[in-house]
Amino acid sequence: MISGVINIKGKVKGKNLAVISGVHGTEICGVAAIKNLLPNINIIRGTVTFIFANEKAIRDKKRFVDKDLNRLFVKSSQLSSEQKRSYEYQRARELKGILRKCNALLDIHSSATPKAKPFVICEPRSFKVARYLPFSIVSNGWDKIQHGGTDYFVNKNGGQGICVECGYNFDPSAIKKAKSAVLSFLKYFGAVNGRKLTVRKQKLFTVKKMYMTKQNFKPAKHFKDFEFVKEGSLIGFDGGVPVKIKSDGGVVFVRGRTKPKEEAFLFGTPGKL
Numbered sequence: 001m002i003s004g005v006i007n008i009k010g011k012v013k014g015k016n017l018a019v020i021s022g023v024h025g026t027e028i029c030g031v032a033a034i035k036n037l038l039p040n041i042n043i044i045r046g047t048v049t050f051i052f053a054n055e056k057a058i059r060d061k062k063r064f065v066d067k068d069l070n071r072l073f074v075k076s077s078q079l080s081s082e083q084k085r086s087y088e089y090q091r092a093r094e095l096k097g098i099l100r101k102c103n104a105l106l107d108i109h110s111s112a113t114p115k116a117k118p119f120v121i122c123e124p125r126s127f128k129v130a131r132y133l134p135f136s137i138v139s140n141g142w143d144k145i146q147h148g149g150t151d152y153f154v155n156k157n158g159g160q161g162i163c164v165e166c167g168y169n170f171d172p173s174a175i176k177k178a179k180s181a182v183l184s185f186l187k188y189f190g191a192v193n194g195r196k197l198t199v200r201k202q203k204l205f206t207v208k209k210m211y212m213t214k215q216n217f218k219p220a221k222h223f224k225d226f227e228f229v230k231e232g233s234l235i236g237f238d239g240g241v242p243v244k245i246k247s248d249g250g251v252v253f254v255r256g257r258t259k260p261k262e263e264a265f266l267f268g269t270p271g272k273l
């Protein structure tokens, strides 16, 4: 038994699914959604494993204790010795055993930014299930530029890794969205009965590049997620040097950074599904 992991088996054989919350301890949205769903959930087919991922960070109301858990689902040889000394490294090792075996995963995240835009992150192999999740934006391309998330790990191991960003942490509608996403995900893969799946109108956004700081980063203004930026637009300053966009597209997660080699923002292009 691994702590913070609840395994429910249906009577009929089916898919091996996982639903994760609290990879970042402050993102209480998914934690609340799962706690809310668990008492009444009726898994009829396959196995569903519900996971409260970064248990210590959830308890301490911190994003993480030592290191970002969401970057540790890679081979140990790709991690620094500092990462390997972390509490999160041990936790990732425990959870990898579960994720390696799962056919599909839903990882629930939320944001510290009020008015954060909800969206789905998945690769083309999961576009079909994403259509039924309650989000208007589907974003792909993340596996190529940001390694070490649970969805990345599941994709690497031949499953379908799906991550949902549900909006602002403390917005009750984010919890509602998360619950709806979990139930639709479970229904799609046959684990639950009695829910009607609705096809959503969605736009695609493909991330192409992650801007890593050379020294630090100060955004030129507040950027909304997926905000359109024209070729040559100023996004911010790195060590005082202007950082401009080389072609038309959009930006996601633009944030101030104080150190070198930190993730400052993502650039991508909109498209059709």
Ligand SMILES: [Zn+2]
Binding pocket: 023, 024, 027, 109, 110
């Ligand atoms: Zn998160």
